[in-house]
Amino acid sequence: MLGVVEMAVLCLLAVSWVRLDTSVQGIVLSGVLALAGIVHTEVATGVERARRRVGENSYTDLSSIWTFAAALLLPPALGTATIIVIYTYLWFRVWKPGRFPFYRHVFSTAVVLGSAFAAQGVVGLGGGSQTWSDGITGLVSLALATVVYAAVNSLLIAVVVATSRPGAGMTDLFGHLDDLTVELATLCLGAMLALTLTVSWWFVLFAFAPILVLQRAVLYRELAAAATTDGKTGLLTSAAWNAHAGEAMVRARRDQSGLAMLVLDLDHFKRVNDTHGHLAGDRVLAAVADAVRAEVRGDDLVGRFGGEEFVVLLPGLPEDRAAAELYAVAERIRHRVTTLVVPVDTPDGPLSIRGLSISVGGTMVPHAPGTTVESAMAIADRALYQAKDSGRNAVRIAGSGEIPTQRTEQEIKADAATEERRPEAS
Template identity: 75%
Template sequence: MWAQPSRVIVVLVIVEACTVGLMAASWSQFRPGVGPVVLAVLLAAAGIVHTEVATGVERARRRVGEKSYTDLSTVWTFTAALLLPSALATATIVVIYTYLWFRVWKPARFPLFRHTFTTATVLLAAIAAQEVVAATGGTDRWSEGFAGVTTLGAATLAYAAVNSLLIALAVAVSTPDATPSHLFGALDEITVELATLCLGAMLALTLTVSAWFVLLVFIPVLVLQRAVMYRDLAAAATTDGKTGLLTATAWNARATEAIARAHRERSTLAMLVLDLDHFKRVNDTHGHVAGDRVLAAVADALSAEVRGDDLVGRFGGEEFVVLLPGLPTARAIAELHAVAERIRVRVTTLAVPVETPDGPLTISDLSISVGGTMVSTAPGTTVEQAIALADRELYRAKDSGRNAVRIAGRPDVPTQRTEESSAELRRVQPEN
C-alpha cells in the first residue's frame, strides 16, 4: 500500500478509519439477543458455504476480471445489513470477507490493502442501509405493499450508492484519467450488482418469515454466478487487456460480419489503420509499464473520437484499427479523413501521467500516423484485403514524415502540425 501515490494512501486511511470508528460505536451500543446472534451465525455460515461451493468459479473470475469484479457475496452482506443490529451485521461481513480473502483473493494474488478497502466500503454501505431501514420504520414496514417496496428499495439504493461512490473515489484518485465506465463499471456489471442486491432484499424479506428460506437462495446465486463467469470469460476472450479494445481475432470476426451486412444493406464501409509513431522510444526511455499507460491513453482517445457502433481494435504492438460503417455516401471519403484527422490531433495533445522509479512524470509529444480506405462490399471481399489497402496508405503517411493522415482516393493534403518541441518525449514534473 505504501508504494501507492500519497493521494491514494490518504483516501484509504480516511475510509478505513471512518469504518473502524463506526464499528466501534456500534459495538459500544450493542445489546446481545439470541435471535439476532443465531441469524448472524446463519448468514455467515451461508456466506462461507457459498464461497466453498463457488471457489473454483470465483478464482477463474478473478483471473479474467482484474479490472472490474462483481462480488456476489453481496447477497449475504446486504441481507445482514437489513436484518441485523449494526454490531452483528459488521461482524458477519468481516467474517465473510476474511474467509473470502483466504479462499479467493489471496490465492489469486490480489493485494491485501485492496481487499481491506473493499471490505471497508461494504461495511460503510451496510451501515448506510441500516440507517435507511431505521429511518423508514424498520422491517415491519416491508409487508405494507407499495410502501414496503419503497422502503426496501431506498435501503438497496443507499447500499449501492455508498459502495459504488467509495470505489469510484479510490479509482479516481489512483487513475486521474479514468473514464466513467472505469469509475462505476460497465452497464452490465451495474445490472448484475443491482440483481444481486435485489436477491439479497428478497432473502431478507423471506427470512422475516422463516430462517429456512435461506436454502432457496443458493441455487439462484450459483446460477447467477456462473452466468457472470461466462460473461467475464467472453469479455476476456474478446478484449485486449492493456487497452480495453477488441482483440485482433475478435475485431476480424466482427469486421467480417460488418462487410456482409454492408453488402446486404448496400451501405458504405470504411477502415482506418493507425500506428503510434516512435513508440519504441517510450518503452526504451520509460519502461514497458509506462508504455502500457500510453497505449491505454491512445485507445481511450481513439474511442472518444469515433461513434459507438464503430469497431475499434488493437492489432498488436502499437497498431490500431477502426471500421466505420454507414458514412454518408456522397462525402464518405471526406468524412473518413475528418475522423482520422480528429484522432491524429487528439493524440498530439495527450499528456499521460505515469509513475516511474525516478518519480512521477508526464509523457507528451506523442503522434500517430493514419491510413484509411473505403472498403468494397462486393461479394468475396475479405477483411485482409481491406486491411492491406489501408495499411498501404499508412505507410504513405509514415513515408511523408509521420504524424500524418493518408486516405485512398483523396488528394494528399499537407498535415497541419503544431510546432514540435526539440524532444519527442519530455518529462514534466507535476506542479506543487
C-alpha cells in the same frame, strides 16, 4: 480519499457498537448468515479466484446476497460483525491467494459496510422487517433499501476512482451495464433471502443454488470478454474486431449510413523495444491505445491488429461530410500521439519516452455487396503505406487524393531534426 471512506466507516462502527444488541435471536441469525457466506466461499472458491483474476478492473462481488441480507435483518452492530466475518474469510480464501493488495480489500470491506449502514437506516425509517408483509408498503421498503445500498456502493467507488484517475469515463466510474445488472440481481436475491428468513431460517438453503448458477454465468461472461480483449492495451483483439466490424458493415449497408475505417501504425516502435526493453514497449502501446480511444466516440470499434498496428471502425458518419470527419479524427489521433510522454521504469531508473509518432491510413467503406472487412482494410492499408512513404507521422485518406497533414512549420522542423533518434527518452 480511500482513508476518508475508511475513517468514516470506522466512526459508524464505533457508534453502532455502543448500541450493541445482544439478543440471542440476533446473534444466532448473524451466525447463520456468516456461516452461509463462508460455505458459499468454500463451495465457489475456484470460481471466485478465476473471477478475481479475469475481472480485476471490474469485479462484481456476489457475496452481496449475504451482506445485504444481514444489513436488512440485523441491527447495525451485528450486521457489521457479520459482514466483517464474511470479508475476513474472503481475504484468506480468495483475495490473499490471488495476491491482491490488502488495501483494496480493506477499502472493499469499508464500502460494503457503508452501504449496509445506509440500507439499515432505510429499513429502520420504514418500520423494520415487520412491515415487509404489508403488501405494497413492504415492497416499497425493500426496494428503497436495495436502491440505497446499490447507490451508496457505486458512489463511494466512483468518488475514489474519480479522485485517483482524473478524466475517468462513466464506465470507469460505475462499471459496465452488465456489471450493474448482476449487482442488482444479487441484491434482489439478498432481499428475497431476507424476506424468507423472517419465516424460517432454514430457507437460507434455497439461496445457494441460484447464487452459484449466477456466479458461473458471470464467470462465463467475464471469460468471454477476456478472450476478446487484448491484454496489453485493453482494446479488441483482431479476431473480435473483425467479427464486430463485419456486423457493422451489414448494418451500414442496410441503413445506407456512413462507415469508415482507419489503420494506424506506430512509427519506429522497434527502436523503443531495442533501446528500453519490451516492458517499456508495452507501456508505450498501452499509452497509444488510450490516446486512440480518447479521440474516437464510445461506439467506434478500436482494436489492436498486431504488433504496433491499430484499427478503428467509425460507423454512423454523416454522409455529406464523412470524408472530412474521418480525416479530422485521424489528424487528432496523430497529433495526440506526438504529444505523449510515457513514464517507464528501467534498470537505470525511471525515464520518460517522448517523440513518438504514428502514421494513419483511412478509407470510406463502400456499401457495395461485395465489400468485405478485408477488402476495405486493404484500401486503408495502402493509404497507410502512402503515409509511411511520405515520411511518416502523416495521414492519408484513400480516394481523396494526397491530403497533406496539417502540421505546423515547427513540427516539420522538429521531425526532420529527430528522425534518426526517434523515439527519445529523458
